[in-house]
Amino acid sequence: MIERMFDSVTVVGAGLAGCEAAWQLARRGVRVRLVEMRPLVMTPAHHTSRAAELVCTNSFKSDVPEVAAGLLKEEMRRLGSLVLSAADATRVPSGQDLSVDRERFADRVEAGLLEAGVERVAGELTAVDTEQPTIVATGPLTSDALARELQRLTGASNLHFYDAAAPIVFAESLDQGELFRASRYGKGAGNYLNAPLDRARYGQLVTDLVAAEQVVLHDFERTMWFEGCIPIEEMARRGPETLRYGPLKPIGLDDPRTGRWAHAIVQLRQEDAAAGLYNLVGFQTNLSWPAQRRVFRTIPGLAHVEFARLGVMHRNTFIRSPDLLHPTHLLRGSARTWLAGQLVGVEGYLESAMSGLVAGLNVAASLAGSPEIVFPDDTAIGSLVRYITTPQKLFAPMNATWGLFPPLPVIQGGPRLGKRERAAAHLARARASFDAYVDPRDWLTAPPA
Numbered sequence: 258m259i260e261r262m263f264d265s266v267t268v269v270g271a272g273l274a275g276c277e278a279a280w281q282l283a284r285r286g287v288r289v290r291l292v293e294m295r296p297l298v299m300t301p302a303h304h305t306s307r308a309a310e311l312v313c314t315n316s317f318k319s320d321v322p323e324v325a326a327g328l329l330k331e332e333m334r335r336l337g338s339l340v341l342s343a344a345d346a347t348r349v350p351s352g353q354d355l356s357v358d359r360e361r362f363a364d365r366v367e368a369g370l371l372e373a374g375v376e377r378v379a380g381e382l383t384a385v386d387t388e389q390p391t392i393v394a395t396g397p398l399t400s401d402a403l404a405r406e407l408q409r410l411t412g413a414s415n416l417h418f419y420d421a422a423a424p425i426v427f428a429e430s431l432d433q434g435e436l437f438r439a440s441r442y443g444k445g446a447g448n449y450l451n452a453p454l455d456r457a458r459y460g461q462l463v464t465d466l467v468a469a470e471q472v473v474l475h476d477f478e479r480t481m482w483f484e485g486c487i488p489i490e491e492m493a494r495r496g497p498e499t500l501r502y503g504p505l506k507p508i509g510l511d512d513p514r515t516g517r518w519a520h521a522i523v524q525l526r527q528e529d530a531a532a533g534l535y536n537l538v539g540f541q542t543n544l545s546w547p548a549q550r551r552v553f554r555t556i557p558g559l560a561h562v563e564f565a566r567l568g569v570m571h572r573n574t575f576i577r578s579p580d581l582l583h584p585t586h587l588l589r590g591s592a593r594t595w596l597a598g599q600l601v602g603v604e605g606y607l608e609s610a611m612s613g614l615v616a617g618l619n620v621a622a623s624l625a626g627s628p629e630i631v632f633p634d635d636t637a638i639g640s641l642v643r644y645i646t647t648p649q650k651l652f653a654p655m656n657a658t659w660g661l662f663p664p665l666p667v668i669q670g671g672p673r674l675g676k677r678e679r680a681a682a683h684l685a686r687a688r689a690s691f692d693a694y695v696d697p698r699d700w701l702t703a704p705p706a
């Protein structure tokens with residue numbers, strides 16, 4: 258329970274994360290200055306000076322709790338999210354998705370901030386005052402000057418400017434019988450799953466990649482193709498053998514069924530500690546999502562694969578959160594600087610707002626001398642926060658997905674659960690866990706007026 262009036266907090270960036278963080282603080286009696294550079298300085302994607310501008314689609318994805326994004330909404334609603342209440346109030350028909358009228362959505366968010374007494378300040382922040390409680394939530398298009406400041410605070414190699422992520426798939430949807438486990442030349446602990454392709458299947462994959470539909474990049478994203486970050490379809494276009502001498506090279510990988518190297522190999526690398534997710538090594542791509550599903554399911558062992566996240570290549574400023582961020586969103590080594598939103602490696606409007614919510618709650622708790630707010634790993638919020646703050650080799654930004662939840666208990670001799678049954682089991686466990694965490698902490702759901 259919070260008992261005193263707080264000092265002021267600076268929140269930088271009036272996007273999805275910043276507005277949510279500011280609201281969560283202000284409704285708990287904290288004085289908030291919300292600093293936003295638009296319209297004085299525009300990003301390449303925003304068109305207005307509105308708070309919480311949706312830069313692309315008007316959809317917050319699925320609103321059914323049997324989908325991880327739907328459960329995340331449910332949890333955020335319980336925590337009084339401003340972004341969710343504004344979205345609910347301005348929804349437009351779109352089946353099972355939560356989609357909004359973007360102008361009315363921005364109206365609602367701005368009205369909420371005003372009502373809560375958030376002070377709006379126009380200007381580009383270029384230096385972080387580490388003595389002043391500050392949440393930096395400047396998003397995937399953080400201004401250049403502030404990006405340099407973040408590099409200074411976190412180390413140059415810890416700030417990324419592009420997200421070129423390969424698709425990530427659920428391990429349980431792979432046909433393991435068609436794959437074999439091995440590391441190249443037997444080095445390492447055999448951490449890779451390998452999908453062998455013969456000459457005909459390799460040739461077909463190259464043809465399919467070249468012919469598949471691509472997403473059109475924004476002008477500001479075209480500089481992304483430095484070597485080492487080339488989409489798989491572009492490599493395929495450079496010649497029929499390019500992939501076989503690149504990410505699909507078969508050397509050093511003995512196929513136990515033939516005792517030989519295959520014509521080409523697609524490798525899958527473990528993505529999370531629980532081995533529930535694997536990524537397709539070297540398959541960063543600009544292909545459209547339907548094209549990715551169609552083409553990648555032609556790879557042996559992937560015929561029925563379910564995707565936790567499809568490949569993306571886009572401009573995205575984000576830090577290496579697994580090394581830099583506490584689950585409370587406090588920057589490691591700092592006492593008063595929190596980061597939130599897409600900047601910490603969550604992906605999407607909803608997930609960015611969630612991250613702002615977690616940072617806002619934790620700053621409020623910290624100012625009040627209350628314990629940290631860290632949601633259980635098996636909730637939608639907790640699973641995503643745990644993912645972005647758990648050490649891992651190659652960090653890829655992530656959206657809410659069941660694949661991030663701890664594995665379900667295995668019932669010896671029990672039937673193998675189907676996709677729906679697994680979702681139902683995750684949902685039941687998550688709800689129980691969320692209630693057990695939140696119910697004794699009424700400050701989370703019903704802050705004092």
Ligand SMILES: Cc1cc2nc3c(=O)[nH]c(=O)nc-3n(C[C@H](O)[C@H](O)[C@H](O)COP(=O)(O)OP(=O)(O)OC[C@H]3O[C@@H](n4cnc5c(N)ncnc54)[C@H](O)[C@@H]3O)c2cc1C
Nearest residue numbers: 270272273274294313314382395396400598599605606609
């Ligand atoms: C082109 C593009 C399209 C996207 N499309 C989608 C989509 O369709 N669906 C989806 O779910 N996600 C999408 N995303 C991803 C992402 O979820 C959104 O960008 C989301 O808005 C991120 O929320 P945020 O609060 O972290 O950042 P933002 O919403 O971008 O908010 C950050 C704010 O900080 C401000 N700012 C930046 N630097 C400074 C500074 N130095 N001082 C003061 N203010 C500053 C910016 O002007 C901005 O208002 C897209 C991203 C991009 C770049």
